[in-house]
Amino acid sequence: MRIGEMAKAAEISEYTLRYYEKKGLIQVRRDDAGRRCYDESDMEWIKFIKRLKDTGMLLKDIKEYSRLRYEGNATMQERLQMLEKHREYVTEQQKKWAEYLGNLDDKIAFYKDSMDRIEKIKGT
Amino acid sequence: MRIGEMAKAAEISEYTLRYYEKKGLIQVRRDDAGRRCYDESDMEWIKFIKRLKDTGMLLKDIKEYSRLRYEGNATMQERLQMLEKHREYVTEQQKKWAEYLGNLDDKIAFYKDSMDRIEKIKGT
DNA sequence: TCTTGACTTACACTATACTCTAAGTAATAT
DNA sequence: ATATTACTTAGAGTATAGTGTAAGTCAAGA
Numbered sequence: 001m002r003i004g005e006m007a008k009a010a011e012i013s014e015y016t017l018r019y020y021e022k023k024g025l026i027q028v029r030r031d032d033a034g035r036r037c038y039d040e041s042d043m044e045w046i047k048f049i050k051r052l053k054d055t056g057m058l059l060k061d062i063k064e065y066s067r068l069r070y071e072g073n074a075t076m077q078e079r080l081q082m083l084e085k086h087r088e089y090v091t092e093q094q095k096k097w098a099e100y101l102g103n104l105d106d107k108i109a110f111y112k113d114s115m116d117r118i119e120k121i122k123g124t
Numbered sequence: 125m126r127i128g129e130m131a132k133a134a135e136i137s138e139y140t141l142r143y144y145e146k147k148g149l150i151q152v153r154r155d156d157a158g159r160r161c162y163d164e165s166d167m168e169w170i171k172f173i174k175r176l177k178d179t180g181m182l183l184k185d186i187k188e189y190s191r192l193r194y195e196g197n198a199t200m201q202e203r204l205q206m207l208e209k210h211r212e213y214v215t216e217q218q219k220k221w222a223e224y225l226g227n228l229d230d231k232i233a234f235y236k237d238s239m240d241r242i243e244k245i246k247g248t
Numbered sequence: 249t250c251t252t253g254a255c256t257t258a259c260a261c262t263a264t265a266c267t268c269t270a271a272g273t274a275a276t277a278t
Numbered sequence: 279a280t281a282t283t284a285c286t287t288a289g290a291g292t293a294t295a296g297t298g299t300a301a302g303t304c305a306a307g308a
Contacts, residue, residue, distance in 0.1 A: 004254065014255090015297050023295095033304055035255055048231075055224050059295070073242070080235045083228060090225050097218045100179050104211050107172075111204045118197070128284065138285090139267050147265095157274055159285055183265070 006038040010046045017046075023059060025049055025066045045069070055090055130162040134170045141170075147183060149173055149190045169193070179214055 007014045020026045021036075026046065028036045038046075052062050065082050068075035131138045144150045145160075150170065152160045162170075176186050189206050192199035 002255075013297075016295085018256095019296060033255080035304085051224055051227060053295095055221065073238075076235060076239055076242075080232065080239070083232050083235065087225070087228050087232065090221060090228060094218065094221050094225065097179065097214060097221065100175055101211070101214050101218065103175060104207060104214060108204065108207050108211065111200055111207065114197075115200055115204070118200075126285075137267075140265085142286095143266065157285080159274085177265095 001038040001043075003036045003038070006036075006043070006046070010043060010050070012046065012050065020046075020049065020059075024063050025059065027070055052086070055086070056093065057086060125162040125167075127160045127162070130160075130167070130170070134167060134174070136170065136174065144170075144173065144183075148187050149183065151194055176210070179210070180217065181210060 001009070003014050003017055006012075007017055010017075017026070017036075021028055026042065026049070028038060028042060031037050049062055049066075052065070053059070057065075061082075065079060068079050068082070125133070127138050127141055130136075131141055134141075141150070141160075145152055150166065150173070152162060152166060155161050173186055173190075176189070177183070181189075185206075189203060192203050192206075
């Protein structure tokens with residue numbers, strides 16, 4: 001798979017794919033002409049990067065995880081630790097969002113109530 | 125309350141307070157010497173801005189909400205609509221985080237299982 | 249062979265959100 | 279009176295994460 005195909009399949013721009021590679025997040029094989037060749041494992045890895053990023057992991061941390069991943073099985077323990085730490089972060093974020101939803105609902109209820117009162121006054 | 129005090133109370137830097145004001149998110153009264161004077165209602169507003177920001181609302185959208193807020197009661201309907209739209213966004217984010225937590229747990233389980241297998245092989 | 253299109257590189261530019269500096273003013277403490 | 283501190287402004291600099299451009303290479307079809 002070359003870069004254009006990969007970009008479409010993974011829903012990520014070619015620019016971003018090259019950028020991630022330059023940053024050290026992805027390592028890609030080249031063909032004889034020097035063009036990037038992606039395979040299924042690259043695809044999975046890119047999708048995983050997207051999830052890490054979408055849940056607030058910074059590229060510099062994803063890069064660190066990536067480095068360990070390309071080092072192989074010996075780094076499994078470390079990677080597991082990173083994921084468990086990130087898991088904590090994710091559950092914290094969930095709490096935050098739940099709390100915020102409560103706030104927002106209160107605010108919305110308050111607005112609705114205020115507007116009802118205004119309507120009532122107008123009606124009298 | 126002057127800017128230094130406000131910054132500490134709201135846990136936000138003086139730089140950021142000035143930046144938000146310059147951007148049009150906050151409108152602040154000045155004293156005779158031209159210094160910013162914050163009151164309790166500013167405090168509440170600033171805390172609300174922080175929550176909007178923490179839940180992914182862009183400053184330019186917060187600015188729009190702010191503009192309506194400073195315009196007074198006539199804009200309540202519009203603000204309510206913004207909040208309800210943002211509420212949708214927040215619940216979507218919650219779903220996303222829940223889904224991601226599932227993925228992450230699978231990945232963690234997979235790592236743990238892989239490491240157990242490696243241990244077993246070593247043991248034989 | 250020529251052209252088209254997909255690729256390559258290095259580097260410049262953009263957006264978002266701060267963060268800091270420089271130069272100056274005003275109020276307060278010694 | 280003077281030094282210190284807290285403030286003021288405009289504008290520059292930083293971090294993060296892309297996004298786009300320019301110049302050139304390579305391969306495949308007409």
